[in-house]
Amino acid sequence: MSEAxxxxxxxxxxxxxxxFKQSASAIVVDVRGLTxxxxxxxRAALRQEGVQLxxxxxxxxxxxxxxxxxxDMKDLFAGPSAVAFSSEDPIAPARVLKKFADSIEALEIKGGVIDGHVATLEEIQKIASLPDRDGLLSMLLSTLQAPIRNVAYAVNAVKDAKEEEPESASESSDSDSNDEA
Incomplete structure (x- = not known):
């Protein structure tokens, strides 16, 4: 082999x-047999998520x-290999690849690395089922808002109960005055 x-x-x-060092995640797949x-x-779906294959x-x-x-990843490199690199969202490649692997038998996820940790196929499958970043933030926001919302409902219920008290008191005094007449 020449020096060049x-x-x-x-x-x-x-x-x-x-x-590999700069990526948030890198998922290794076998793309043999894809049309x-x-x-x-x-590739278009991965690109849309900011992932490069x-x-x-x-x-x-x-x-x-x-x-x-x-x-530890060396075992994954048997047969033709493609790697999906994501520098931003560590979940995106796993989610997109799992979706395609479920519908296209020729695509096989072998394993990968997520945030510097070598991940097995099972770990990637679990991570792929997580919602995207916006979904996770929405869930977090909803969880944080729940106690405040519950306090607001309780205060509103107390207010409604207090508003109903004078009406029922005046109704009883009206019925008392009707009884006397």
């Missing part, structure tokens, strides 16, 4: 290692994970 080729491969390894239309649809040679991946201190 070795230098090029070393550069590729360094770039992929940097991607061009399915692959295009998958790259097909990378296993030898480069193996060396890159060594350089990124993610050696």
């Amino acid at each position: 080729t070795i230098a090029l491969k070393a550069q590729q390894v360094e770039e992929v290692a940097d991607k 061009v239309a399915e692959s295009t649809e998958l 790259k097909v990378i040679k296993n030898k480069i991946l193996t060396r890159a994970v060594d350089e990124a201190d993610l050696s």
Whole structure:
């Protein structure tokens, strides 16, 4: 192998290692058997979530994970491998890939790394079932608002009860005056 080729491969390894280090998550998949239309649809869905899918040679991946201190991932690089990198949302690649894997048998999720932790297929499946960031924030906001809402309902109920008291007191005095007449 020429020195230029070795230098090029070393550069590729360094770039992929940097991607692994900078990514919030990286999910490894086997895309063998996908049609061009399915692959295009998958890439578009991933791109919409800010995720980049790259097909990378296993030898480069193996060396890159060594350089990124993610050696536990080496077992995932059997057969053709593609990696979905997300630098922002750690859940997005898992969620999109799981959705596609459920509908397209040819797509196989192998494993990955999420926030620096090597994740198994089972962990990725669990994480993929979580709602997106906006959904989680909405759930958190709803949870935080619940006690305040309950206090408001209780105060309103007390106010309504106090408003009804004078009416029932005046009704009883009216009925008393009718009894006397």
